Amino acid sequence: MSSPCYISGLGLHLPRTAMTNADLERMVDTSDEWIVTRTGITNRYFAQGDEPCSVLAFNAARKALDNAGLAPQDLTHIFVGTFSGDYNLPTTACLLQDMLGLKGLPAFDLAAACSGFLYCLETARAFTCLHPEARILVVGSEVCTSRVNFEDRTTCVLFGDGAGAAIVTGAANPGPVKVLDAMLKADGSVGGLLTIHGGGSACKPVLGQPVGPEYFVQMNGRDVFKYAVRCMAEVSETVLERNGLTADDVDLIIPHQANIRIIEAIAKKLDVGMDKVYVNVDRIGNTSAASIPIALTEAVATGRIQPGMKVLLSSFGGGFTWASALLQF
Numbered sequence: 001m002s003s004p005c006y007i008s009g010l011g012l013h014l015p016r017t018a019m020t021n022a023d024l025e026r027m028v029d030t031s032d033e034w035i036v037t038r039t040g041i042t043n044r045y046f047a048q049g050d051e052p053c054s055v056l057a058f059n060a061a062r063k064a065l066d067n068a069g070l071a072p073q074d075l076t077h078i079f080v081g082t083f084s085g086d087y088n089l090p091t092t093a094c095l096l097q098d099m100l101g102l103k104g105l106p107a108f109d110l111a112a113a114c115s116g117f118l119y120c121l122e123t124a125r126a127f128t129c130l131h132p133e134a135r136i137l138v139v140g141s142e143v144c145t146s147r148v149n150f151e152d153r154t155t156c157v158l159f160g161d162g163a164g165a166a167i168v169t170g171a172a173n174p175g176p177v178k179v180l181d182a183m184l185k186a187d188g189s190v191g192g193l194l195t196i197h198g199g200g201s202a203c204k205p206v207l208g209q210p211v212g213p214e215y216f217v218q219m220n221g222r223d224v225f226k227y228a229v230r231c232m233a234e235v236s237e238t239v240l241e242r243n244g245l246t247a248d249d250v251d252l253i254i255p256h257q258a259n260i261r262i263i264e265a266i267a268k269k270l271d272v273g274m275d276k277v278y279v280n281v282d283r284i285g286n287t288s289a290a291s292i293p294i295a296l297t298e299a300v301a302t303g304r305i306q307p308g309m310k311v312l313l314s315s316f317g318g319g320f321t322w323a324s325a326l327l328q329f
């Protein structure tokens with residue numbers, strides 16, 4: 001029996017530099033027509049040198065705190081989902097803690113690739129059971145472009161940068177959005193289909209040797225596509241079923257924004273119309289762990305989500321990891 005957990009504030013931040021498909025046509029052998037028909041993406045944002053992961057996270061966090069009517073000093077924990085932190089050490093969560101002027105409170109990064117935000121959300125839900133007074137800053141922040149190979153046209157057109165943040169509170173500080181349920185899944189046996197091996201202890205950097213393609217995202221796109229559709233649909237159905245619901249009972253579905261064809265295939269599997277599915281992949285591209293909190297923040301800010309609505313989130317990413325969460329507004 002879990003105690004209730006709430007979302008008390010949301011915020012997003014995008015880098016200042018927009019990159020259209022026409023911009024990418026000038027960088028790599030691709031075309032607007034290919035990118036739009038295969039992915040639905042027309043634009044994404046690229047972080048510049050003064051916008052590392054921690055800076056994007058900080059800007060999203062400040063907006064989420066303002067949205068919750070809280071000050072940094074009200075926070076009790078900081079969790080950051082990312083695969084593209086500023087450094088290997090210190091963690092982005094520790095950098096963020098310092099930028100917020102805080103000391104002492106626990107702060108860590110969580111590595112679950114594009115599922116990083118939902119993994120952090122469920123971790124926060126568990127922490128609020130232990131600590132009902134908790135006010136946890138949960139951030140998905142990515143500078144995907146720092147780990148993308150701009151000589152590999154099959155991946156570099158897909159990703160963008162950004163951050164989304166939520167303030168997750170326990171029973172002692174109820175917020176306007178209740179987290180009804182969440183489920184996390186993983187399958188390491190197929191992790192080789194989506195990798196960044198370089199820099200790890202099994203693929204060590206060697207002083208003075210150049211950085212090769214293994215230091216960047218390498219992906220079997222077709223296989224990842226199939227797993228993404230199947231896994232996101234399955235975990236969404238399981239979460240709905242165990243709450244006595246069907247997709248008809250949900251007002252909005254927010255899937256990980258990787259590719260419009262993946263999103264449409266999930267809608268088909270769940271037997272819902274696209275009018276019930278939130279899409280911003282066309283404007284923002286795949287921002288990995290930031291994708292869901294950015295979409296959720298937008299959907300609330302634009303009035304797409306109204307009080308009383310049930311919203312289903314689902315994600316899929318490297319590992320493989322996938323997850324779903326059910327929210328009551």
Ligand code: UT7
Nearest residue numbers: 029030031034038114153154157221222224225258259317
């Ligand atoms: O966040 C989770 C992780 N990632 C994903 O969810 C991505 C999942 N996968 C996908 O979204 C799709 O598989 C892609 C969008 C990556 C690729 O779409 P596809 O329909 O599976 O294309 P493909 O890989 O089968 O490539 C088809 C053709 C190939 O040419 P040939 O061999 O048929 O002559 C590619 O070389 O398209 C070519 N191609 C490109 N052409 C122009 C691949 N990338 C590009 C490009 N521009 N950027």
